[in-house]
Amino acid sequence: MTISSLSYPERDHSLSMEDEGRYTCIFTLFPSGNQKTEIPLNLLVPPFTNVKDNLPTLGKEEVLFATCTAAGSKPPAEVRWLTGALGDKVRTTTNSTHYDNDTTTTVSSLFGVPTREINGHQVQCVISGDSFFTEETLPFTIQVYFSPTEVNIRAISEDSFECVTEANPSANFTWSRSGQSLLQSAVKVEGAKLQLLSRTSDLNGLYQCEASNAYGRKHAQLYVHVASGTCSAAWASFAVFLFLNVIGAAAWWFFKSGHFQRFFPMHGDEHSDPPSPRSPGDGHGQDHQKLQREVSTVNLLKCECFPHC
Incomplete structure (x- = not known):
């Protein structure tokens, strides 16, 4: 019988560390007799x-x-x-x-x-x-985890807004209305987005978007005002208001600076001394700065209108 014709029984055998060592194989050859050899079993264990x-x-x-x-x-x-x-x-x-x-x-x-x-x-x-x-x-x-940073509300369209922030993990967004519940029939909320489905005064108020995750929370606010009447009328009223404020402020400054007396002298004051020069830090400069502040304040006024400006 040759070695190639030998049959070996199949056996499932899961090796363990206890199986490691030296094994002796003994076999018989005719007519020379018994032969043996040692076989080391070294296991390689993947981690x-x-x-x-x-x-x-x-x-x-x-x-x-x-x-x-x-x-x-x-x-x-x-x-x-x-x-x-x-x-x-x-x-x-x-x-x-x-x-x-x-x-x-x-x-x-x-x-x-x-x-x-x-x-x-x-x-x-x-x-x-x-x-x-x-x-x-x-x-x-690499993940660095942090709470929401500054929260901003940006306009997607004239009646849709989105809450934006940076956070890790990503923030969850919650929209609410100050002092009132959200009108489910007039407002649609999808995650960070708020959409106004109608344009009625019922929607007027202060809305808040809160961004939060496991590490903290921050919020931003949006004031919604649905103006009654047309936007063009609102802009006309605003323009007249702005014009009257600028004219009034200029006249007040003209009078306080002494130019009014120079061009329109009062009776009994025809020979009055001209106004003394003023340093940059005196009332003249303060009056000019006040005028600038008043104009800037007026410029902050804006017309909010639906559906079109």
Whole structure:
């Protein structure tokens, strides 16, 4: 009988560390007799691998971003980080623990300062060793967690608005109305967006958008005023109001500065002395600044109208 014709029974057998050692194979050849040979059984144990996010929050001090672990390998695995363009903005440390069963756990840690600039950068943990046919690469995106920053409300259209902020994780948005409930028949809310479905005075009021996540909350406010009458009439009233205010302010300044007496002398004051020169810091300059402030205040007035301006 030749070796090629021998039949071996099939058997499922899951090897463990206890199976490692030297095995003796004894076989008989005719007419030479018994022969034996020793076969060493050395096990290669691939590790369990993972990357764990340490959930860093926004700050100015160095913290642990993540750990990459190769657990229970034989022989020990090599663990390293590929950080690309981050360069010296991050640093790594590696530690290994050897166990009685001759396996090793290797942990590599990634450190850095948790800023918004570093948030979202992608890195890779690369694990290699004799127990791998090919090296294993675990991608990881650095996450810096922070509460919503400044909240802004922007107009999408004349009757739609959106609440905008920056947060990680992404913020949840809640719209509310000061002192009143939202009119479900006249207002549509979808996440960060608020849409006014009608244009009646029932919608007038102060609306608030709150952005929140697990790390904090902030809000912004929007005042809605549906003007009665046409927008052109409102603009005409505004123009007349602005004109009268400017004329009145100019006349007041003209009188206070002394120019009124020069061009229109009062009876009994025809030979009065001309007004003394004024320094830049006296009442003349203050009057001029007050006029500018009044005009600026008027310019802040605006016409809010629906449906068209």
